[in-house]
Amino acid sequence: MGRSPHPAAVVLGAAAAGVAVWSTVIERRLFTVRRHTLPLLTDGAAPIRVLQLSDLHLAPWQSNKVDWVRSLAELRPDLVVLTGDLMGHLQARHALLHALRPLAEQSPTVFVHGSNDYYGPAFKNPVKYLLEPSRKSTRTPDIDNVALTQGLEQLGGINLNNGARRIEVRGTSLELLGLNDPHIRYDSVDAMRAARDQLGTAPEHVLRLGVVHAPYQEALGALLDDQAELILAGHTHGGQVRVPGVGALTSNCDLPTTQARGMSVWHDAHRAAFLNVSAGLGNSIYAPVRFACRPEASLITLEAAR
Numbered sequence: 001m002g003r004s005p006h007p008a009a010v011v012l013g014a015a016a017a018g019v020a021v022w023s024t025v026i027e028r029r030l031f032t033v034r035r036h037t038l039p040l041l042t043d044g045a046a047p048i049r050v051l052q053l054s055d056l057h058l059a060p061w062q063s064n065k066v067d068w069v070r071s072l073a074e075l076r077p078d079l080v081v082l083t084g085d086l087m088g089h090l091q092a093r094h095a096l097l098h099a100l101r102p103l104a105e106q107s108p109t110v111f112v113h114g115s116n117d118y119y120g121p122a123f124k125n126p127v128k129y130l131l132e133p134s135r136k137s138t139r140t141p142d143i144d145n146v147a148l149t150q151g152l153e154q155l156g157g158i159n160l161n162n163g164a165r166r167i168e169v170r171g172t173s174l175e176l177l178g179l180n181d182p183h184i185r186y187d188s189v190d191a192m193r194a195a196r197d198q199l200g201t202a203p204e205h206v207l208r209l210g211v212v213h214a215p216y217q218e219a220l221g222a223l224l225d226d227q228a229e230l231i232l233a234g235h236t237h238g239g240q241v242r243v244p245g246v247g248a249l250t251s252n253c254d255l256p257t258t259q260a261r262g263m264s265v266w267h268d269a270h271r272a273a274f275l276n277v278s279a280g281l282g283n284s285i286y287a288p289v290r291f292a293c294r295p296e297a298s299l300i301t302l303e304a305a306r
Contacts, residue, residue: 033075038300050079054233066099086116086148164178182253214234236277240279255277279295
């Protein structure tokens, strides 16, 4: 007669099964809005609500994610910022544009690309992912990025890839500085600065926002040098799997893991900026897991200092 399993082994096995079901079936569908308030506007300025969406990694069949993104129009944001990795499948473009249309129709929308807006998903060794950034430098891009860019622009989206634009939102002049994805070395600070120079002299009271997909330190430093007061990024998935009490195990770039999710401050010896790294709304179809890291959109309210 065989021996019964030790009670501790039974408990551990049940716990492991529970974690697996939670992280692969439940948590990655628990979309949430993470809210922040920052005192960045001048006295008397009307508040500005900035909605940041990142890392949708959308696949055509993910109708629940599409419906949730469309529902965000009810938040009535004043500005929508898309920080890349919107595509999660070669055939996701039409579903993505459908998801974004209600937001783009009511609010100014700006975007930069991430690596997955050029490269379709592929299986990666999860151990290697934890050890070093998964930079793509040898694959041939297989997503039609030109069609994606044109589709976003046809919705009214402003292309900030290595670019700059100045817009007015609720009476405040915003200067938007954007870099293409440093993760695949598509960023060009020189091109961004040339575009900024073409804007001419900035108004006396202008708020500068930096936008980039992957928050590599060099890119953050360049945006800081150009006087960005708020930098918005994604890419990290917040670590995707976080250990309670420890946090993210990786940022998939050279950003400290302590800043892999949420609002923090990025600074050098001379200046500082708020940095919001969105944990994003998706994951690769080859890594359908999130643990202690719910998929999120960020709603950042900019207001006058009290």
